[in-house]
Amino acid sequence: EVQLLESGGGLVQPGESLRLSCAASGFTFSSYAMSWVRQAPGKGLEWVSGVSRSGGGTYYADSVKGRFTISRDTSKNTLYLQMYSLRAEDTALYYCARWEDGSRNYFAYWGQGTLVTVSS
Amino acid sequence: EIVLTQSPGTLSLSPGERATLSCRASQSVSSSYLAWYQQKPGQAPRLLIYGASSRATGIPDRFSGSGSGTDFTLTISRLEPEDFAVYYCQQYVNSPPIFTFGPGTKVDIK
Numbered sequence: 001e002v003q004l005l006e007s008g009g010g011l012v013q014p015g016e017s018l019r020l021s022c023a024a025s026g027f028t029f030s031s032y033a034m035s036w037v038r039q040a041p042g043k044g045l046e047w048v049s050g051v052s053r054s055g056g057g058t059y060y061a062d063s064v065k066g067r068f069t070i071s072r073d074t075s076k077n078t079l080y081l082q083m084y085s086l087r088a089e090d091t092a093l094y095y096c097a098r099w100e101d102g103s104r105n106y107f108a109y110w111g112q113g114t115l116v117t118v119s120s
Numbered sequence: 121e122i123v124l125t126q127s128p129g130t131l132s133l134s135p136g137e138r139a140t141l142s143c144r145a146s147q148s149v150s151s152s153y154l155a156w157y158q159q160k161p162g163q164a165p166r167l168l169i170y171g172a173s174s175r176a177t178g179i180p181d182r183f184s185g186s187g188s189g190t191d192f193t194l195t196i197s198r199l200e201p202e203d204f205a206v207y208y209c210q211q212y213v214n215s216p217p218i219f220t221f222g223p224g225t226k227v228d229i230k
Contacts, residue, residue: 035219037165045157045165045208047219059217095164104171105212105219106155110164 002026002109004096009114016086020114022079022096029077030054033099035107036070036081038092038116046092049081050099064090086118122146124209124222132230139196141225143209148189153212156185156194159224160205168207169194196227204229 008020020036035050049070050059058070069082079096093115097107123146133139143154151172157165167176169185172192182197196203209222 037219037221044224045159045210045221047221050217050219057217061218100170101217103152104155104174105153105217106167106170106210107157107165108167108170108176110166112164 002098004098004109004111006094006096006111006114009094009116011117011119012086013120014087014118016118017082017084018086018116020081020083020094020096020116022081022111024077024079024096024098027098029072030074033101034070034072034079035097035099036079037095037097037107037110038090039095039113040089040092043092048094051079052101083116086116088118090116091118092116121218122149122211122213122220124211124220126207126209126222126225128225129223130226130228132228133199134230135199135201137199139194139199139203139227141194141196141207141227143187143192143194143222145190145192145211149192149211149213151188151192154185154187154192155210157208157210158203158205159208165208199227203227 003025005023036048051070071080093113095113096111098109125144127142154172156169159165173185206224
């Protein structure tokens with residue numbers, strides 16, 4: 001069974017940093033691209049970032065480019081999102097999702113999310 | 121940048137009725153890269169449809185997707201009580217890879 005378990009969320013002040021983790025199990029982690037998708041309270045879904053199977057390709061939404069860094073550790077089956085210079089508008093539930101890349105490109109599996117709150 | 125618009129914002133229907141949800145793109149989208157998700161309160165999104173018309177594993181056949189170009193539709197043939205939720209469409213473009221979600225359509229009980 002595919003499982004994605006996010007952690008690392010919390011309350012931080014504007015300008016601070018935070019690192020999210022997503023522990024993957026139930027599939028061959030190195031065979032799949034991965035992504036982060038967020039959802040602000042009461043709002044819709046927003047794609048944040050994606051990383052290729054090898055980790056060599058990283059992609060970002062304009063809203064986080066230059067402030068967030070996505071990475072993966074195949075030895076630990078873990079996806080990360082390092083967030084710097086956090087802003088109030090980054091407040092959201094952050095989901096880790098398995099990116100079915102190739103001919104279709106969609107998210108077949110999602111974690112339950114970790115909440116990031118940026119507030120003074 | 122491709123913008124997705126979903127209509128209506130809210131759809132009020134009764135169980136057993138047919139639901140037709142629209143997703144319109146600001147420019148042509150490859151059908152291969154159009155997906156639909158369902159989200160219930162307090163839950164993560166769930167993939168329903170990918171490639172515009174292919175049902176994901178375990179999705180009942182009352183859910184169907186269609187469309188091409190800029191206009192896509194998710195149809196729920198007969199609403200079951202568990203189908204009342206928010207539905208999002210999603211598209212993908214390559215070079216560089218970017219995903220975009222629509223704002224969602226809420227299907228609630230009339």
